[in-house]
Amino acid sequence: MRAAARDAAPAVLGFALVRAVGVAVLLYWGHRRGDPALERLATIWDAERYGNIAVNGYDCGLPVLATSPQAGNACSNLAFFPLYPALIRLVHALTSLPVPHAALLISWLASLTAAWGIFAVAAWRNGKHTGVLAAVLWGALPHAVVESMAYTEALFTALAAWSLYAALTQRWIWAGVLCALAGLTRPSAVALVVAIDGAAAVALVRIRRRPARQPAKAGWRPCLGALIAPLGWLGFITWVGARLGHWDGYFVVQRLWRSRFDWGITTVRQLGRVFLHPTSVPFAWMVVALVLCAAIALGAVTVTHGQPLPLVVYSVGLLVIAVGDSAFFGVRARFLLPAFPLLLPLAIGLARVRSGSVRVLLLGSTTVLSALYGAYLVFAVDHAP
Numbered sequence: 001m002r003a004a005a006r007d008a009a010p011a012v013l014g015f016a017l018v019r020a021v022g023v024a025v026l027l028y029w030g031h032r033r034g035d036p037a038l039e040r041l042a043t044i045w046d047a048e049r050y051g052n053i054a055v056n057g058y059d060c061g062l063p064v065l066a067t068s069p070q071a072g073n074a075c076s077n078l079a080f081f082p083l084y085p086a087l088i089r090l091v092h093a094l095t096s097l098p099v100p101h102a103a104l105l106i107s108w109l110a111s112l113t114a115a116w117g118i119f120a121v122a123a124w125r126n127g128k129h130t131g132v133l134a135a136v137l138w139g140a141l142p143h144a145v146v147e148s149m150a151y152t153e154a155l156f157t158a159l160a161a162w163s164l165y166a167a168l169t170q171r172w173i174w175a176g177v178l179c180a181l182a183g184l185t186r187p188s189a190v191a192l193v194v195a196i197d198g199a200a201a202v203a204l205v206r207i208r209r210r211p212a213r214q215p216a217k218a219g220w221r222p223c224l225g226a227l228i229a230p231l232g233w234l235g236f237i238t239w240v241g242a243r244l245g246h247w248d249g250y251f252v253v254q255r256l257w258r259s260r261f262d263w264g265i266t267t268v269r270q271l272g273r274v275f276l277h278p279t280s281v282p283f284a285w286m287v288v289a290l291v292l293c294a295a296i297a298l299g300a301v302t303v304t305h306g307q308p309l310p311l312v313v314y315s316v317g318l319l320v321i322a323v324g325d326s327a328f329f330g331v332r333a334r335f336l337l338p339a340f341p342l343l344l345p346l347a348i349g350l351a352r353v354r355s356g357s358v359r360v361l362l363l364g365s366t367t368v369l370s371a372l373y374g375a376y377l378v379f380a381v382d383h384a385p
Helices: 002-033 036-041 046-056 081-094 099-126 128-139 144-148 153-168 172-181 189-209 217-226 231-244 249-256 265-276 284-306 309-324 329-335 340-351 356-379
Strands: none
Touching: 002 036, 002 099, 002 128, 002 144, 002 340, 036 046, 036 099, 036 189, 036 356, 046 217, 081 099, 081 144, 081 153, 081 231, 081 309, 099 128, 099 144, 099 340, 128 172, 128 217, 128 329, 128 340, 128 356, 144 153, 144 356, 153 172, 153 189, 153 309, 153 340, 153 356, 172 217, 217 249, 217 265, 231 249, 265 329, 284 309, 284 329, 284 340, 284 356, 309 329, 309 340
């Protein structure tokens, strides 16, 4: 562990520096406005809902549908997965920190753990230098401010990265357990489940084909890991269904949030609106459209350049979910934050740049733009990032 931490230190410190710049800009902007930045990071949009779940628990049933804007919010908190609010409640009980501060502490620690996991995955095949660059790039994405908010993306990315690393290094029990925990964090964990189970199936086939080189008992580990992996996601979906008395209760809740898989029809329409009538849409939508297009291009590069199978399946799965969902267009880029394998082609390309000053210039300018855009999302945009 000491050697691993020493290897990962440049990646974690680089990521922390990038995010510190982002938080510093937020603090300055909030001070100028008289609006405390940390309070906003801990309580705006979904962050407030996670805090409420940690304190008051989940709804007992579906709300009465609103018939007018004055009738209230008809959305249920059963759409939010339980691991993050459970951790908030635990940290609040152990430390007596206010619930918003406990939520923010968990998110920040999870983001550092995620940076370490991203480094481990990238360095496993492409070297430590590429691992450092991948972690830093993840902290400098346009919507990286979410990694510093009381949201689940940081926690989910940490669990996903280490689950994928465990699969890449043939630690199947750990891969399954971490995947199950990720399945209690976000609904998009289904992409991780498919990636882990697919990798375990491939490993099992290879074991069966090489009986002379592998002991007969080796096959039970990928089998057990594959069985454990979906338990978190399936468990919460089943629990919501039992609570509401409908087997598809969770998907009914999602429809209240106007979220369903429509094979990308809504996304295509919104992209057409953004690119054909750019003056009629918010600036944040333009950025989301560019992020989606870049992610699709990077997904194609990831598939064609022979990345390890678990990384390809995971990143493409998240991309399919982000593009195929009918949810509010402005959140699509946030859905892609955990898809860190899409950054590997960029990290590999940066690692090949011979001039260190050019790399510093590129990463520095990206960090500044990310920090400024993050402040814009937190203080100037009237919808969740």
